Amino acid sequence: MTAQLPPLPTMVVGSLPQPDWLIDRERLGHQFPPRVRAAELWRVPEQFLAEAQDDATLVTIRAQEEAGLDVLTDGEIRRESYSNHFATALDGLDLDNPGSVRNRSGIDIPVPRVTGEIRRPRPVQVDDVRFLRAHTDRAVKITVPGPFTMAQQAQNDHYPDDRALALAYADVVREEIADLFAAGADIVQVDEPWLQARPDVARKYGAEALTRAIEGAAGPVHVHLCFGYAAMVAERPDGYSFLPELADTPAHTISVETAQSSLDPASLRPLRGKGIALGVLDLSTPEVETPEVVADRVRRALDDVDVDKLMLSSDCGLKYLPRASAVGKMRSLARAAAIVRAELG
Numbered sequence: 001m002t003a004q005l006p007p008l009p010t011m012v013v014g015s016l017p018q019p020d021w022l023i024d025r026e027r028l029g030h031q032f033p034p035r036v037r038a039a040e041l042w043r044v045p046e047q048f049l050a051e052a053q054d055d056a057t058l059v060t061i062r063a064q065e066e067a068g069l070d071v072l073t074d075g076e077i078r079r080e081s082y083s084n085h086f087a088t089a090l091d092g093l094d095l096d097n098p099g100s101v102r103n104r105s106g107i108d109i110p111v112p113r114v115t116g117e118i119r120r121p122r123p124v125q126v127d128d129v130r131f132l133r134a135h136t137d138r139a140v141k142i143t144v145p146g147p148f149t150m151a152q153q154a155q156n157d158h159y160p161d162d163r164a165l166a167l168a169y170a171d172v173v174r175e176e177i178a179d180l181f182a183a184g185a186d187i188v189q190v191d192e193p194w195l196q197a198r199p200d201v202a203r204k205y206g207a208e209a210l211t212r213a214i215e216g217a218a219g220p221v222h223v224h225l226c227f228g229y230a231a232m233v234a235e236r237p238d239g240y241s242f243l244p245e246l247a248d249t250p251a252h253t254i255s256v257e258t259a260q261s262s263l264d265p266a267s268l269r270p271l272r273g274k275g276i277a278l279g280v281l282d283l284s285t286p287e288v289e290t291p292e293v294v295a296d297r298v299r300r301a302l303d304d305v306d307v308d309k310l311m312l313s314s315d316c317g318l319k320y321l322p323r324a325s326a327v328g329k330m331r332s333l334a335r336a337a338a339i340v341r342a343e344l345g
Helices: 046-067 126-134 147-152 162-182 193-197 199-214 265-271 291-299 323-344
Strands: 091-102 108-119 139-145 187-191 221-224 253-257 275-279 310-313
Touching: 046 126, 046 323, 108 162, 126 139, 126 162, 139 162, 147 162, 147 193, 147 199, 162 187, 162 199, 187 199, 193 199, 199 221, 221 275, 291 323, 310 323
Parallel strands: 139 187, 187 221, 221 253, 253 275, 275 310
Antiparallel strands: 091 108
């Protein structure tokens, strides 16, 4: 680990709001997160886009530092969605003639169409990690979409079944994780929201695909489960449909939301022995919680987790919040951690 972490280290799940001068936030907020490329969302001409994304990422890094977070991400500033940046960089896809799947809201959306062997022609996010590592001395985390989620977000016109597709995705995720740690990542987070969204399918091969992707990683791998962005999925169940199944995977830490869903912390008990990244920021409202409100959300989970392995986080990405709200919520998270640390001695 680059920086020594305090007890109850703080971080966000991954994404942070992109500036309005960089991306059309109004348009972004009124469509489901894209699974194919959506270059039309960017406001900056292509020849200047990479430089603009770097500048916006620097602003995001500084915002996290100034808020007092212990583990920083790049805010996923260069991505149109959490998954399409990586998923569309692979070989074996027909992106010009996309397929279709029904998303978690019951709407058919365009997705990559798998027409050949899934391959990773080159590292996808290594430069992102290097940029992040070069601009902070704090611990850094990078996120990558998980194999089960990517398989559910693709139309399979090549592999014999969806399990084979998920395992092919697992192989490219494993390759990427190795390169991300070699490039300086302290933590790699694998985003697997569809394990929660499609538990019946996930129980058949979700844990198998995840294990194949993360086994033997050179550093701690976090697995993020959520109920979806609050801006897109309003109804939250009060419990996870796929959680105990993660106990036997090689995941170092499981990232869960508790603020928006009012999750009963007792449901985390099957994961004792693993780290928990506890989501304690409510992203369904731009209102900034006080540090004391956030601290209360932490306290209610302390009896059900291994406190020495507990990290504090946002429920999900902050991508769709106003930037001022995101900054305020990050500050409240850092201050809540200080409150609870003092109580625990």
